[in-house]
Amino acid sequence: MYLTDDLTDEHYLIAEKNGISRKNVKQRFWDYGWSIEKAITKPIPVKTSEWENWKETAIQNRVSNALYTQRVKNGMTPEQAVMMPVGSRGVRPQKKFKAEQIAEIRELCQNKKCTQIQLARKYGVSRTTIWNIVNKKTVYANV
Incomplete structure (x- = not known):
């Protein structure tokens, strides 16, 4: 529907009509990689108010309210x-990258051919995940 890769005043007006703040739109678009x-x-x-129904349990x-x-x-x-x-994360799906994909991501970022946001959208992950790969953090440090 939108042919731009950047947010405009028109987008913010639509969001405001939908009860979504400017800050929330920026976070959703830039940090979460949403369209x-x-x-x-x-x-x-x-x-x-479901909390009240489950509060005692x-x-x-x-388990705190937060x-x-x-x-x-x-x-x-x-x-x-x-x-x-408490302290149990359950089962969380995690995107697995092949060594070739990690090498490609690092090369594209180092050569400034793609932004981290573009790569995040391409691979269906967050910008933070791409940043971790590029900067060899967490599980991507030894790849």
């Missing part, structure tokens, strides 16, 4: 959020 259309149109989730399991909220925001059901032990 412009998704960044300016996807509604911000409304907090529910959560406290027994040492942790509960984060878990639900990340896609867990309220029951999963309060029942999963």
Whole structure:
């Protein structure tokens, strides 16, 4: 729908009409790698009072309101959020890169042929993941 790779005042106006702040649009587009259309149109989730229904169980399991909220925001059901032990991350899918892909990403960034955001969109990951690869951080340090 949008033929530009950058945000314009028109995009911010559309987002504002949809109840999405300028800061949120920037974060969604630049940090999360969302398309412009998704960044300016996807509604911000409304907090529910589900916490009150699960509060007693959560406290027994040492799950704080903040942790509960984060878990639900990340896609867990309220029951999963309060029942999963604290410190347990569950199963999280992680993009696996081949050595050739890592070499290509580093070369493209070093030669300034692509931005980290462009590469993140190409590979379907966050800009932070590309930054970690380029700067040899975390699991990509020895590749």
